[in-house]
Amino acid sequence: MAPRTIKVDALVVGGGIAGMQSALDLADQGYQVALVEKQPSIGGKMIELSKVFPTLDCCSCITTPKMSAVAHNSNIQLFTYCDIQSVDKQGDGRFVAQVIQKPRYVDIETCTACRQCEYACPIDLPHPFDQNLGVHRAIYVPFSTAVPQKALIDIDNCILCGKCERVCPVGCVDFTQQPEELAIEATAIVLATGFEITPTDAKAEYGGGKLLNVVNALTVERLLAPTGPYGHVLRPSDGKEPDSIAYIQCAGSRDKSLGVEYCSRICCMYAIKQSMLISGALPLADIAIYYMDIRTFGKGYDQFYQTAKAMGVQFIKGKVAKITEDENQNPIVRVELIDEGSQVVERQHDMVVLSVGMVSKYDPRTIYDVNVAGDGFVDTPLTNVSPCVTSRPGVFVSGSAAGPMDIVDSIVMAGAAAAEAAAYIQATGPNGHGGGRSIAAGEEKELAHA
C-alpha cells in the first residue's frame, strides 16, 4: 500500500519551542505546515523546565499555550511520535520526507487521558521526563500538559498483561496498531531539532555520573517544577532537603577534554535562576556558584545577576578540579579559589549541580544533507545576515539546532526561520504565495487564523 501523502508548504522538524514558533509564524501567514515531532508530545526541552529567566514566568505559562495554539491552528498538521527516515528532493524541487509514525497502541481519537489504564498497569519505569527520578507506567500519558493529551504504551517495557485494555472505559487500547508510513511533501523545511545536554557521566573528575547527589541542572528544573517527581527540592540519594547546594559552571562547556570548547550560553542564567528559586523554596539553604566568567549578556540578564547577588547567592570564582563524596554521600568539591590567592580547598555540600552544556543531538548530514560546523550543530554559512540559511537550498534552521541559545534567542530565531522559509516558498512557487502546493478548487482554506 502506498504511504499516505501529505502535501504542505513547509515541513517543520521538531516540536520544541523553536519548532512550534516557526510553525505558528508560518501558519499565521497562511501557509500549510506539517510539524513532525519524535516524542509522543510536543513541548521539547522547554516544557520540562520550572520557571524561566529573566521574567520568572512559570514555564508552562509560556509553553503550554503555544502547544495548544499549534494543536488548534487549522493550518498546522501535527505528527507526534514520528521518525523521519529520509528527505529527498523531487523533480519539481519540492522535498519529500518519508516518515514512520510509531504505534502508540492507543487510539488517539477515542482516548480521553483518564489515566485509568495507567493506574491499572503494574509496571513502574523511570521517567526520562523527570530525569528518571520520577516514574511512569508502561502505559502512560507522557506528562500532565502533553499535547496530544493521550496515553501510549511503552511496548519494550510492557508485559502485555492486558489490564489496561480491560479497564479502559472507551476501549481505546489497541494492540493491533502497526507503524504507519507517511510521505510529507513540502516546499521548504525548517530544522528545529534542538540539542541534548552534556551527559552527566561525561566527566570522570566530577564523579562520572556515579555520585547520586551530583545532579545535572535539568534534574533541578524537575525538582523545582510543581509537577516534579518529589514536589519539593530533595536530594536523590535519600530525600534529604539540602542545606547547602553548589553549582559547578561550565561543567561540559568551554572544556577541551570533552571536545566542547564553546560556551553553552544558557548555563550562567539558569544557575542564577535556579539559585533564586531554591532560595525561595528553601530560604535557609546556602547556595554557591563556582564559575570562571559570569556571562549574563542578554536583555535584563546582568540586572538578574545583580539581584541574585543581593539575595545572598555566593558567586565564587574558582575552578573545580574534582568532586568526590563522603560516607554520607555528601559531595566534596575540590576547588581553586581564584579570588582568594588561588588556594585549593575542599568544601562539603549536600548536593552539587552540574551546569551542563548544550551539545548536538545527532548528525543532520545523514537525513537532511546539510553541512554541520565544527561544533556539531547545523552550519549556517551566511550566519551574519542570514542566520537561518543552511548549506542546502530550501532547508532552514531554527533555534538551538544551530548551536546553543536560550529560549528568548530561540524564539526570535524561529521567527527569522519562518521569514526565510516563507520567502523561499514565495519565490519558488509558480504563482507566488503557496504556489508550491497543489490545491484543488475550493480546497483553499480561509487564510484567517482561528
Next chain:
Amino acid sequence: MPEKHDSKAAAKAKSSPKEEEVRIGAYTCYCGGNISDVVYCEKVAEALAKLPNVVVSRTDMSMCSDAGQAKIEEDIREHGVNRVVVGACAPSLHEQTFRGTVQRAGLNPFFYHHVGLREQDSWVHHDRVAATKKAIRLMSAGIAKARLLEPLEHIRLSAEKHALVIGGGIAGLRAARDISRRGLKVTLIERSPFLGGHMAQLESIFPTEEDARTVLHGLIEEVAADPNITLYTSSELTGVRGYVGDYQVQITQQSRGVDEDVAEEAMAACTLEVPDDYNYGLTQRKVIYKAYPGCYPPTPAVDWKNIPDGKLELKMNGKKIKLENKPKTIDVKVGAIVIATGFTPYEPRKGEYGYGELPEVVTMPQFIRLLAMAPKGEELVINEKPVRNIGFIHCVGSRQIDDVHEPQPDGEVNNYCSRVCCTATLHLANDLRHRFPDLNIFDVYEDIRTYGRGHEDYYIEASENRVVFLRFHGEEPPEVVASPDDDVSPVQIKLKDYLTWGEEVEVPADLIVLAVGIMPNPVDDLINLLKVSPGTDRFLLEVHPKLRPVETAVPGIVLAGTAQGPMTIQESCAAASAAAAKVSVLLSQGLVELEPYVARVDLDLCKGSGECVEVCAYEDAITLESMTIGGKEVKRAVVSPANCAGCGACVSACPNRAIDLQGWTLGQYQSMIEAIVAEIPAVEIES
C-alpha cells in the same frame, strides 16, 4: 476604509443576556506555583462556587495548557457555561488565549473576563491568608463583571499591504528585504544621506572574518534592486495618524542638495570642512560628502545638519553656485511600522578613564577607524606615534553599578551588559597580534563573555597568543592615569588584579582602548509619535521577551535590531527577520482586527453638547453629526470605532452619561466595585 457602525444597535440586536440564564465558569489557576505558592487556590475556588450564577468553579496547575483549556471548553459544551472568568497571569499574557478557548467552544469571545491574580496578588503579597482573601475579592469582581458582559465583535479593517521601516542600518535593511520577499511593499527611511548604519564603520566582522562593507553591500544591493522597496534617505518620520493596518505616515526628507550630474564636481569644489562622523570626529571631511568610498547611494550629499541656515555657496568652474535645503514631505499609507533605529556607542564622560583628557585614550569604535587609517607596516602607528603597549578596558559604559559609576544625564546608570564588546575586543586583539607580532596587548576585564557561536575561539586564541588578561571587580573599576615623567609609556591603567591575588598592578600603555557599550539612538521623537515605550535601560520595550519578543504594545509597530537592546550583527538580522515575519502575519491577509473596546453613544441620552469632542485626544474618533431624530434636526455624538483608542476621556466628560466604553461600561465597573467591597463567601482558610 473603516466602516462606521452603530455599535449600540448591534449590541442590542445581539445581546439577550436578560432572557438567557447567566452561567459562569470560574477558574483559578495555580500558574505553575506562581499563584498557588501564595494563594490557597482551592479555597478560592470553594468560595467562588458559592457566588450566584457560578455553576462551575475549578482550579488547574496551568489553565492555559491545552488540558486546562479543554476543561473550559468541556464546561461550556457539557455544563452550559456561558460566561468564563479565569484568574491567572496578567491579561497581556493570556487574555487572547482564553478568548480563543471560549470562541472555539462556540461562545462569543468577549464572554470572557481575565483576572490578573499573579501580578495583582501572589507576586506582591506574602501573607497567604490575606492573599487568598484578596484573590477571592478580585475574582468576585471579575464574576460581577461577567454577569453584565455583552457579546462584542472585533473591528475588522482592511490592511495596507505596505510597511514602513525606520532605519537603514543592517536591521532595517534585513527587515525591508524580508518583508518585500513576502510580496509586501516597503518604504524604507534613513535619517542620514547614506545607508548602512554603524556596520559600514567596521572592518572585519566576527565570527566569520568577512569584510563588513562587503557583507553589508550584498544586502544594500538587494534592497536597491528591489522593486517593492521605496527608499528615502535623509528622511525622518515626522507625523503619524491612524492605527494598525492603516497608518498614514508623514516623512520629511532633506534635500540631497546637489544634482546627481554635478554632485562629484561640487564635492571637489567644496572647501568647507566639518568633523567626519564616519570616523567618529577623528578626521575632517567636506560638507558635501560621501560617507565612505563605495557608499550607497553613490551620489554625494550636502550635510545640512552642519549648515544651520540650510544655505551653502560654492564656486564651481569659476561660477558661484547657491545650494539650498528644501525639505519636502511625503505621505505614505502603511499597515505596519518597523523601528530599526539602532544604537549609538557609549560616549564616555570627559575624564572617564582619561577620555577626552589624555590623547592616548580612545573608544573602540574610534580605534577601529584609526586602525583602518594607520600606515601599513610591522609596527602599529596611531596618530604618528608608535604603539608598543596597548591596553583594552572592558565594560566602559556597561554593567555600571549605582554609587560606583557616575549616572547618565537621566540619573540612571547603564546596568546592562552590552553583549558585543567582549568578542569585539578579543577579535580586535587577535587581529593586532597577527599584524603586529611584537605589540604587547593587555586586556582588562571583569568577565569575558564570548558567548556566541564561534566567539569562544577568539578567547582561546587570545589566551594562547600572549594577550595578557587582568581581571577587576565591578565595584573597583580600573583607573587610567598619565604616567610619571620618567616612565616610558605615556599612560597607565591601575587596577587590583584578581587573577594575581588582588595585587595592585600598573599596566603601561601607549594607547588605551575603551570597549564602550551600546546605547540606544535617541528616539524621543519616535517615542512620542508612535506611543511606544522604552524600558528602564532606555531601549525600546517588547511586549514580552518570549511570547511577543519583537512586538511593541502598540498594534502594528514592531522592533528590529539594536533599538531593542544590544545585539551582534547576526542577532540584529535574526530579530529583523523575525520582525518581518510578524509584519507578514499581520498584513499578508490584507485584514486586521482591532479590539472592540471603543466608546459608544446612547443617542437617547446624548444632547449633542460636544464636551466629548473637546476632550478627545484622537483625530476623528468622536464627532458631532447632524441627524434627524423624532422629526427634528439635531446634533449627536458619533464614534468612529477605528479611530477610538478606548481611553474613556469622553465617558467622564459627558454630562449626560450618554457615553460608555463597550466591554468596560460604567455599569460593569460599578458592579466590580460593589463586589470588591462586599462580604466574601465564608470559607475556612488555614494560616
Next chain:
Amino acid sequence: MTDKKEDTKNRAAMLKSLREKHKETVEKTQALLKHNQSIRKQIRQAMQSGPMTVPEVAEATGLPSDRVLWHVTAMKKYDLVREVGMSGEYYQYELAQKENQ
C-alpha cells in the same frame, strides 16, 4: 453479541502473537516486575508501623536509600503512599488508606 465475542477472541489471539513477538522484552520486564514487587512488599511492611522517612525505611529494610526514595516517589504518584509532614530534614510518608496493590 457474537460479533463482540469474535472480537474478544481475535484480540486475545493478537495479544498472544504480540507476546510471542516481544518475548524477550516481556520476559525481561516480568523479571523487573517481580523484583520491584518484592521491594514494594518490604517497603510496605516497614511502613506498617506508621509514618517514616526514606532513611528510616532504608534502615528497616536494608535497601539503599536512593532506591527507597524512587519507590516511594512511584507509590506517591499513584496514590499508594502520601506525604505527612516532616521529621528534621526529611519528609515522612505513610501508606494510603486504600491499599490496592
